[in-house]
Amino acid sequence: MSSSPSPLEAAPAAELADPLDESGVAPPPEVDALSRWFTRAFADLDTLNADFCEHLEKASSPEDDVVALARLGRDGIKKRSKRFLAEHPAADGVGVIFARAADAEGRGVIEWWERDASLGVHRYAFGLNPSGDRFYDYEKIEWFVMTFGSGQHWITGPYIDYLGVDEYVVTLTAQSSVHGRPVGIAGVDIKMSDLERELLPLLQRFPGRAALVTTHGSVLASNTSSLIAGDRVRPAELGLKEHPLRASGASVTVVYE
Amino acid sequence: MRTTGAEPHPAAAAEEAQQAGNAHVIADRIANSISLGLLAVGERLPPEIELAQQFGVAVATLRKGLAVLRERGIVVTHRGRSGGSFVVKAPFPSDAESENRLRSLSVVELRDLRDHSISVGSTTARLAAERAWDGALARLRELATSVTTAPTAATAASADSRFHIEVAVLAQSRRLMNAELELQSELTPLLWAQSLFGGGGARSIQEQHLRIVDAIASGDGDAAARAMAEHISADAHCVIDAKLSLEVTSS
Numbered sequence A: 001m002s003s004s005p006s007p008l009e010a011a012p013a014a015e016l017a018d019p020l021d022e023s024g025v026a027p028p029p030e031v032d033a034l035s036r037w038f039t040r041a042f043a044d045l046d047t048l049n050a051d052f053c054e055h056l057e058k059a060s061s062p063e064d065d066v067v068a069l070a071r072l073g074r075d076g077i078k079k080r081s082k083r084f085l086a087e088h089p090a091a092d093g094v095g096v097i098f099a100r101a102a103d104a105e106g107r108g109v110i111e112w113w114e115r116d117a118s119l120g121v122h123r124y125a126f127g128l129n130p131s132g133d134r135f136y137d138y139e140k141i142e143w144f145v146m147t148f149g150s151g152q153h154w155i156t157g158p159y160i161d162y163l164g165v166d167e168y169v170v171t172l173t174a175q176s177s178v179h180g181r182p183v184g185i186a187g188v189d190i191k192m193s194d195l196e197r198e199l200l201p202l203l204q205r206f207p208g209r210a211a212l213v214t215t216h217g218s219v220l221a222s223n224t225s226s227l228i229a230g231d232r233v234r235p236a237e238l239g240l241k242e243h244p245l246r247a248s249g250a251s252v253t254v255v256y257e
Numbered sequence B: 001m002r003t004t005g006a007e008p009h010p011a012a013a014a015e016e017a018q019q020a021g022n023a024h025v026i027a028d029r030i031a032n033s034i035s036l037g038l039l040a041v042g043e044r045l046p047p048e049i050e051l052a053q054q055f056g057v058a059v060a061t062l063r064k065g066l067a068v069l070r071e072r073g074i075v076v077t078h079r080g081r082s083g084g085s086f087v088v089k090a091p092f093p094s095d096a097e098s099e100n101r102l103r104s105l106s107v108v109e110l111r112d113l114r115d116h117s118i119s120v121g122s123t124t125a126r127l128a129a130e131r132a133w134d135g136a137l138a139r140l141r142e143l144a145t146s147v148t149t150a151p152t153a154a155t156a157a158s159a160d161s162r163f164h165i166e167v168a169v170l171a172q173s174r175r176l177m178n179a180e181l182e183l184q185s186e187l188t189p190l191l192w193a194q195s196l197f198g199g200g201g202a203r204s205i206q207e208q209h210l211r212i213v214d215a216i217a218s219g220d221g222d223a224a225a226r227a228m229a230e231h232i233s234a235d236a237h238c239v240i241d242a243k244l245s246l247e248v249t250s251s
Helices: A029-059 A066-087 A142-147 A192-203 B010-020 B023-035 B048-055 B059-071 B095-104 B107-131 B134-149 B153-171 B174-196 B201-217 B221-250
Strands: A091-098 A109-115 A121-123 A154-160 A168-178 A181-191 A210-214 A219-222 A241-244 A252-256 B075-078 B084-087
Touching (some): A066 A181, B095 B221, B107 B221, B153 B174
Antiparallel strands (some): A091 A109, A109 A121, A210 A219
């Protein structure tokens, strides 16, 4: 795992995401660094998603249903996922989660590739039969609900992906459209321990306490034991400064002393 | 896999399996090891080659046996990093099996199972109250009521376990979730096999589940922990009563 305080990708991001906060005051450079990290993470997801969609479109025709689409696109998705995981040491798994077809008993369709110990990738097998005992009912999960249809970027978590990859993760998502219609979402899983390794060096630049908090008030990472990942807080009651990272597309707020 | 003196002689068993030449025999024997507690939920099965040797069958036959267990939802197989076949569910016991199990456990052991379940369960409920966001609770509420709509004792037991596991998921602790998975596989089959199914038990369990959900939804960790402790206590006492009445009828 990378120990450098870099964003998901090492190249420096040119864009300054949130130039001003709500009071019109420029945020301190520590906040900028966090903002750039999330901006870069979503930019990388967008690039990945665009490649997935382009590949799926080339491999299929507009009449194909999602089952055929996933089958025809599998090799290309694997190749691109493998490259992404090689370039992004903090990412644990990536892929496309397709909206379940209304027909064919609504079986789930997921092309998900997970990192291997030996620098390889393997396809993760989920329980996709709706009548099965261990059905991964993913259309009810926050990342699907928030991204599919709306097309917005979303960060889900921290959560234990029970019946999914069974890890404690956050998931970044963007909508995938093929032949002009939304077919599902592209996602990147980051294990919470790896997210911490990425963000802690940036959080430790703050002179006082600092934390990243999701829209639900869940702490993603912090530089203090008074706010630990998974804790739920009401940012307004902490008596800290708040800076939402809106421009990065991340539903995350920095709170800091 | 651990073996005990109670198991049939490996060579004889191997021969039997070979003669049957049937993946189902292998599947049943592995399932039986799980029912007997030789393999616990969450445990990884030994490598295929080792298992095949143990049962005296070809690796291909063993693989078919594992496929049968996967279909039954008893094991899952993952490739790669954390690969292998894992026990995810104990097979639902027959009446005779659960009766034997209840006879073999002392009241003190059942009380200890209750104590451990309360310790893990009430902590998961407390943490869920502190950590879960409102959107996650609709699913929990749905799971809380699924015990009354389940058509069989086995499905009701699964639904009951699933509710408790979801509380552990919302607690966001992998260690507690693994502990809960294992505890559920011990206590819940006994509860549904012996005491409750067909009676008014399912309804009362549903009410207790809903009380727990309400406490979690209100964000009151103490109330959630208390409601969970009371619920597990009631469950465990049903099982202990069932055990005691077994002893009365057999003496």
